[in-house]
Amino acid sequence: MKYDVILAGVGGQGVLSVSAIIASSAMEEGLQVKQSEVHGMSQRGGAVYTNLRLSDETIYSDLIPIGGASLVLSMEPLESLRYLDYLNPEGQLITSSNPERNIDDYPDLDTLIGKINTLPHAQVIDARKLALEAGSGRAANMVLAGAASNYVPLKSETMEGYIRKIFQRKGDKVVETNLKAFQLGRENSK
Amino acid sequence: MPEMVLLGDEAVAMGALHAGISAAYAYPGTPSTEITEFLIQNSKKNNGPSAHWCANEKTAYEAALGVSFAGRRSLVSMKHVGLNVAADPFMNSAIVSIHGGLVLVVADDPGMHSSQNEQDSRYFADFARIVCLEPTNQQEAYEMAREAFDISERFHIPVMIRLVTRLAHSRSVVQLSEPRTENKLEKAPEPNSWILLPSNARNQWHGLLDTYKEMQQYSEESSFNPLTLNSTFTDYAVITTGLAKNYYLENVPDLNEQPSHLHISAYPFPAEKIRSLASSAKKILILEEGYPFVERFLRGILPNGMEIIGKESGEVPAEGELNPDNIRPALGLESRTGSPHPDMPLSNRPPQLCPGCPHADSFNALKMALSGYGKSMVTSDIGCYTLAALPPYSAIETTVNMGASIGMAKGASDAGYFPAVAVIGDSTFLHSGVSPLIDAVAHNTNMTLVILDNETTGMTGGQPTILPSSRLEKVVLGIGVEPEHVKLIEAHRKFDEENSKVIKQEIEYNGLSVIIAVRECVETAKRHKREGGQS
Numbered sequence: 001m002k003y004d005v006i007l008a009g010v011g012g013q014g015v016l017s018v019s020a021i022i023a024s025s026a027m028e029e030g031l032q033v034k035q036s037e038v039h040g041m042s043q044r045g046g047a048v049y050t051n052l053r054l055s056d057e058t059i060y061s062d063l064i065p066i067g068g069a070s071l072v073l074s075m076e077p078l079e080s081l082r083y084l085d086y087l088n089p090e091g092q093l094i095t096s097s098n099p100e101r102n103i104d105d106y107p108d109l110d111t112l113i114g115k116i117n118t119l120p121h122a123q124v125i126d127a128r129k130l131a132l133e134a135g136s137g138r139a140a141n142m143v144l145a146g147a148a149s150n151y152v153p154l155k156s157e158t159m160e161g162y163i164r165k166i167f168q169r170k171g172d173k174v175v176e177t178n179l180k181a182f183q184l185g186r187e188n189s190k
Numbered sequence: 191m192p193e194m195v196l197l198g199d200e201a202v203a204m205g206a207l208h209a210g211i212s213a214a215y216a217y218p219g220t221p222s223t224e225i226t227e228f229l230i231q232n233s234k235k236n237n238g239p240s241a242h243w244c245a246n247e248k249t250a251y252e253a254a255l256g257v258s259f260a261g262r263r264s265l266v267s268m269k270h271v272g273l274n275v276a277a278d279p280f281m282n283s284a285i286v287s288i289h290g291g292l293v294l295v296v297a298d299d300p301g302m303h304s305s306q307n308e309q310d311s312r313y314f315a316d317f318a319r320i321v322c323l324e325p326t327n328q329q330e331a332y333e334m335a336r337e338a339f340d341i342s343e344r345f346h347i348p349v350m351i352r353l354v355t356r357l358a359h360s361r362s363v364v365q366l367s368e369p370r371t372e373n374k375l376e377k378a379p380e381p382n383s384w385i386l387l388p389s390n391a392r393n394q395w396h397g398l399l400d401t402y403k404e405m406q407q408y409s410e411e412s413s414f415n416p417l418t419l420n421s422t423f424t425d426y427a428v429i430t431t432g433l434a435k436n437y438y439l440e441n442v443p444d445l446n447e448q449p450s451h452l453h454i455s456a457y458p459f460p461a462e463k464i465r466s467l468a469s470s471a472k473k474i475l476i477l478e479e480g481y482p483f484v485e486r487f488l489r490g491i492l493p494n495g496m497e498i499i500g501k502e503s504g505e506v507p508a509e510g511e512l513n514p515d516n517i518r519p520a521l522g523l524e525s526r527t528g529s530p531h532p533d534m535p536l537s538n539r540p541p542q543l544c545p546g547c548p549h550a551d552s553f554n555a556l557k558m559a560l561s562g563y564g565k566s567m568v569t570s571d572i573g574c575y576t577l578a579a580l581p582p583y584s585a586i587e588t589t590v591n592m593g594a595s596i597g598m599a600k601g602a603s604d605a606g607y608f609p610a611v612a613v614i615g616d617s618t619f620l621h622s623g624v625s626p627l628i629d630a631v632a633h634n635t636n637m638t639l640v641i642l643d644n645e646t647t648g649m650t651g652g653q654p655t656i657l658p659s660s661r662l663e664k665v666v667l668g669i670g671v672e673p674e675h676v677k678l679i680e681a682h683r684k685f686d687e688e689n690s691k692v693i694k695q696e697i698e699y700n701g702l703s704v705i706i707a708v709r710e711c712v713e714t715a716k717r718h719k720r721e722g723g724q725s
Contacts, residue, residue, distance in 0.1 A: 010539065027195065027363060036360040037197075038303065039220055044574065044649075046541030060436040062360040065514035066526040081536055085528040093529075105537045115532035 001031075002055040003153050004064040006083045009075030010100045011043040014141035017166065018073070019050045021145055025158040026054045036062040045102050047079055054153070073148045075141055076100045077112050077124070084119075093119055094147050094189060096127035096140060123147065123189055130184040135173075139181035146185025156186060196364045198357035199224035201328040202295050203265075205335025207232060207239070209291070210370040212262035214241040215250035217621060218650035219269030220304035221358035222297035226267055227653075239372070243647075245656045246592070246621040247272035251279040251294070258292040259384060261376035263339050267295040270311050275592060275622065277314070280348070284318035285394045287346040287383035290373050291339035297353040300480055301511035304355075304649075306572070306589065308509070310480035315350045315457060319402050322350040322457040323414065324432045328362040330455070334414070336367070341408070345401050354479055356433055356511065406458050414456040417463045419470050423447040426499070427471035429454065429464070431484055433512065434477035440514040444523050449475075459484055461491065468492050475520055476500035479512050542577055548681035548709035549575045549642050551689075553585040555679075555707075556611070556640060558690035559697060566609050567602050571595040571623070573615040574648040574711075586613060593622030596639060600630045603637045609697045610637040616662060617647040617655045624665065630702050631670045638697050639704045641666075642681070644711040652714040659708060666704050675703035682709055 005022065009015040016037060023035045036051040051064045064086050072093045074080030080095035087093060095116060099109055116122050125147055127140040134143070142163065149156045163182055167175045196204060203225045206214065216226035229241035244250035247268040257264035266276075273280060273296050280294065296314070299305040315322035321341050325331040331353070338349040382390050409415060427450040430438050435453045442448065450470045452463055468474060474496065476485045482501035489498060501508040505520040515526060543550045553575075560566045570576060570586035571594065578585040588598055599612035614623050619641050630637060643662055647653040657665070666676050675696060679689045689707070696703035710718075 011541065023361065024195070032363070033195075034360055034362050036356055039224070039359050039651075044541040044544060044577065045539075047539040059362075060439040061514045062356045062433070062436065063513045065440060067528040068514075068526075069528075078536065078539070081532065081534075084531050087529040089527075089529050091529065102542065103537055103539055107534065107537060111534065115534050118532055119529065 001153060002053070002057070004054075004069045005052040005071045005073060005148070005152065006049055006064060006069045006086050007052060007073050008047070008049045008079040008083055010079060010102065011045050011048050013075040013100065015048055015050060015075060018141050018145045018148070019052050021159055021162045021166070022148065022152055022154065023052060024162045025154045028158055029154055031056055032059050034059045034062050047082060049083060071148060071151055073144055075127075075144060077109070077116060078107065080116060089120070091121065092151050093122040094144065095122070095124055096144060097124045098126065098128040098140065125185065125188060127185070130188060131181050134181035134184055135177035139178050142178045142181035143185035146182035147189035149182070149186050150190050191366050191368065193363050193365050195361055196328055196332070197224055197359060197361050198325070198328050198331050198353055199297070199359070200228045201331035201364050202335045202351060202353065203228040203232075204364065204366065205332040206265040206293065206339070208366065208369040209336045209339040210263055210372045211265050211339075212239050212290075212372050213254070213257045214239065214265040214267070215244050215253045216267045217244055217247045217250055217272060218647050218653045219272050220650055221299060221353070221355040222267045222269045222272070222295065223650045223653070224358070225295060229265070243653055243656060247276040248279060251276040251283070254292055255279060255283055258288050258290040259378050260290065261378070262290040262373045263292070264290065265293050265295065267297070269305065270296055270298040270309050271305060271307065271591065272296075273311055273314055280314065281318050282386060283348045284320050285386060285391055285398060287378065287380065287394065287397075288342055288348055289346070289378035291342035292348040293335065293338040293342060293351060294348055295351045295353060297355070297358045298480060299355050301355065306591070308480070310483055311350065311352050312457060312480065312483045315352070319398055320347045320350060321345065321405050321408070322352055324352045324455045324457070325357060326433055326435050326455060327357070328360070328364050331357065332364045332366070345405060347398070347401065352432070354433060402458070406461070409456045409458050410460045410462050412456045412460075415452065415454050415460045415463060417452045417467060419450045419466070420448050421470065423449055424471045425449070426473040426475055427451065427467050429467065429474060429476045429484060430478070431455065432479035434479050434517070437512050437514045437517050438477055441518060441521055441523060445521065454484060459487070464488065464491070468496055473497040473499060475505075477506060477512065477517055477520070482508070540580060542580065543574065544712050546712045547574070548644050548707070548711070549578065550583070551683045551686065551709075552640065552642050552681045552707040553578045553583045554683065555686050555689035556613070556693055557583075557585055558686060559693035560609070560611070562694070563609055566611065567599070567607050568611045568613060569595040569598040569602070570612070571614040571618045573618050575613060575615055575642050592618055593626060596623050596630065597626035599637045599639070600626065600635045603635050608636065611640060611697065612637065613640045613642060615648070616641060616643040616645065616659065619662070620656050624669065627666070627671070628669050634701045636700050637702060638693070639702070640693070641704065641706045643706050643708045645708070646711045646714045648711045648713065652711065652717065662706055666706070671702060671704050675699055675701065677703070677705045679705060679707050680709055681707040
């Protein structure tokens with residue numbers, strides 16, 4: 001079994017947190033994991049992505065080959081289209097519908113979402129709305145983690161365990177909000 | 191033994207800790223920063239070994255040398271271009287008889303994710319005639335860091351570990367082994383081997399050349415250079431170095447035959463093993479992350495008529511990073527395909543200054559000040575403010591190396607250009623901007639220096655600047671800039687008008703002036719507020 005994921009977004013959107021939850025959960029379930037991250041200059045509001053590779057065999061490359069990814073999970077619609085070369089034609093694309101407009105030439109949103117919906121296995125989720133419903137707009141990345149949990153070969157309980165763990169420090173309320181966001185993402189995808 | 195999930199950088203740091211280091215030094219630089227951040231955290235938690243940020247890579251290297259002279263083990267880390275700054279102590283440290291193990295970690299950045307070039311540090315290791323180890327995964331990063339200290343003490347040389355961005359910033363599980371204790375505090379036994387007077391240096395160099403033969407033998411025997419021969423397939427054989435091995439193995443299942451394979455991760459490279467590989471096949475394919483380092487040597491040592499395929503022959507990309515896909519043509523494999531693209535252009539999303547960044551306000555004021563001049567020149571430097579090269583600012587015209595902005599403005603002014611303005615960050619100024627400013631003071635050069643003081647080393651994640659902000663002005667005054675031409679301004683948009691007037695006035699002064707534009711980085715300000723709130 002091997003499962004490659006590209007996580008995409010804009011610096012500051014919490015790509016690394018989602019990546020860490022999936023990676024840690026996979027390790028707890030006995031899988032091998034490689035997680036290649038982008039640090040440095042791009043983190044300043046630029047396009048960022050991680051290559052996350054899960055397998056029950058040795059993983060050689062830190063980078064996912066073309067057509068190798070089973071899932072592209074994107075925090076932002078424009079970014080979801082940047083890594084299609086890496087997405088297997090049978091793979092899933094899950095993206096938030098909420099644009100991060102920190103550039104002048106951001107495309108028309110309706111056209112963009114329309115284009116995403118022409119892809120064979122794409123889902124567009126209003127992550128911000130669901131996150132607000134859970135209690136905080138900042139939990140949008142956990143909505144997307146929840147949506148991904150329907151596809152990644154991991155138990156959702158394991159992922160929830162890690163959400164508890166990483167937010168514990170910030171108090172029960174923050175834990176509950178993020179778990180609820182995860183649940184809502186899980187229910188609102190497929 | 192326990193296991194940990196570590197970045198490649200952290201795996202090296204952990205290896206160094208378990209090798210019994212007593213101290214670690216660095217200047218922050220992507221992709222090497224996380225090594226020292228890890229060691230600083232560790233030092234706080236476990237009360238040692240000490241780990242310090244330094245003014246620059248040269249001072250960091252020299253401190254590590256002092257630890258070695260005192261008999262203990264030390265780690266010094268930097269990005270590839272940092273080794274240019276530290277080249278003087280580095281090259282000469284190969285000639286002294288290293289006492290306590292000294293390991294230099296250099297993180298190269300092929301593909302230039304966060305750098306101004308993609309120079310390959312293996313050339314530096316070769317230049318200095320020392321051993322270089324190049325891990326391909328996090329586990330090797332840990333193990334090689336440990337071994338590097340042993341080799342350093344065995345051959346009395348500094349040992350280089352070469353990382354690249356993809357390993358430095360990739361996370362995986364690492365199995366740890368039993369930690370070793372620190373060395374005794376015991377000065378190097380033969381001080382002459384550390385006094386590089388010409389007569390001593392000649393002896394030391396002679397000794398190093400002898401030891402080099404032993405290093406070559408080490409490399410021939412090292413399990414870090416595994417050779418697998420397949421006598422039934424002779425069409426071609428493969429040499430990999432660094433991460434190219436991973437990308438090659440990723441493609442091996444698609445090959446019909448298994449070529450003979452030599453992976454090189456310990457240098458000086460194993461010439462005998464290369465010769466036996468060459469005698470096993472008609473052609474050699476060389477896959478290297480970085481410059482065609484091994485390839486260029488091989489073109490000189492293999493028999494005529496042996497075909498070599500690689501970066502020099504054009505089959506493997508000569509620029510940027512390798513990946514699992516761009517080596518497929520050289521292996522005779524078809525390209526893979528991904529998902530189709532919708533027919534719409536994707537706008538690029540380059541990095542940019544954060545909302546509320548003080549640098550943005552400083553650049554606005556600077557542009558206002560310069561707007562009245564028909565022509566002007568703004569030299570700049572390395573840091574977040576380099577992003578002012580991009581629209582909407584387009585406010586700087588050069589970025590070459592750490593500290594270059596000041597010397598270049600001086601040169602342009604000497605050549606007759608007016609107005610010549612240099613813009614540099616506080617951390618870069620203390621790294622290597624003070625010396626060129628001394629040059630400008632000595633000749634009272636007609637130029638204006640703007641120090642963008644955001645009170646941190648921002649681009650690498652907000653490490654503290656080596657001196658507090660409050661001391662910058664004293665440094666500038668202390669080297670002799672005239673007090674009436676040292677101006678402090680607050681980098682905030684509400685003062686744009688006033689600030690631009692101050693800048694303009696100092697540009698008009700026929701001599702050297704320094705403007706320090708102060709306001710804390712918004713990211714570190716947020717962090718300090720959070721941390722303040724918790725305590």
